[in-house]
Amino acid sequence: MEIQENISLAPFNSFGIDVKARFYTKIHTVEELTEVCRAKKKWPLFILGGGSNMLLTKDIDAHVIHLRNKGISVVQDTDSYSIVEVAGGENWHELVLWSIENNLSGIENLALIPGSVGAAPIQNIGAYGVELKDSFVSCKVFDLSSNQEKVFSKEACEFAYRSSIFKTSAKGQYMIWSIQLKLFKPPHTLKTQYGDLSKTIEALYPNTPNFGLSELAHAVIHIRSLKLPDPKKLGNSGSFFKNPILDKKSFEAFILAWPEAPFYELGGDQYKVPAGWLIEKTGLKGRREGAVGVHSKQALVLVNYGGGSGQEVISLAKKVMDKVFKKFHITLEPEVNIIPEQQL
């Protein structure tokens, strides 16, 4: 195990922000994690996965531990489903491809979401009508202060829209070492109706009797590749803000003023409004401010054209929030983890 000092984290975060880590170590085994936890007294630990959901705003005065453990195994197999255990250091999209190759359904709509498997529960990743929680069984974690192993059931994870206990009350306390998912064998129930997915499927696969997991994932990949900038070419963290959820009273006032606004009815008198649409209406879509900007194809994504700092992104995010509030009286909340934590 090599402990490096003062290394740049630019290659390890999808925004491409160049800050330094005081210490940096790749973790492949429980023994390595134990060793790092023992040495922790001096330096706080900070967990890095794929770096695709964080905005680094200054040098990290901590020991950055980069989870790199590997392994996918079937731990229970029945006629209708398999329970699969996956190491936190695996790549999420690779896992989706593995599930399709093995004809197991449940996570195909989550294709091409960047990042690690271990980070997937943190914000209960979701896309195209599916969330991690829909197939999640449990996760094995290590308490970073005691190094004790613990298992969190689905209920204990307190999953919600882009949230879990690991992003709220237990933030930074546990390393998610592995997760278990319940994935289904054929005949599969496919979710094809969300947003522009059904239209894309119609266009890409007209009259396809054998339409299945692979085609569905391909349609998702197709839409995502058209809409979202590739972080390898243009620094970003995907959706910078959550889609605001309005109660009935606020929603009725909103839709009266903006009858053309798109929305999703969530049930329980709650309505989700696309933050991208709100931002677009403020005229900020495509706005560039120095090295950072609001993406020209998807206003929900803030981008780093190269050499931008975390603070520049913060200033732009504040401007976006301010304009949205002035126009709609709706407060946007960041989805991205701002490191170190700060209130916008």
Ligand SMILES: Cc1cc2nc3c(=O)[nH]c(=O)nc-3n(C[C@H](O)[C@H](O)[C@H](O)COP(=O)(O)OP(=O)(O)OC[C@H]3O[C@@H](n4cnc5c(N)ncnc54)[C@H](O)[C@@H]3O)c2cc1C
């Ligand atoms: C182009 C693009 C598109 C995206 N699209 C989507 C989308 O459709 N839906 C969606 O939900 N998200 C999306 N995201 C966000 C991101 O991909 C997910 O949130 C992903 O799960 C982050 O994984 P990561 O390994 O990169 O996490 P990181 O950015 O490395 O970490 C995120 C947070 O989790 C903590 N963390 C990381 N790993 C662990 C661990 N093993 N144990 C405990 N804590 C940990 C970190 O300390 C940090 O606070 C997108 C991002 C990009 C760049």
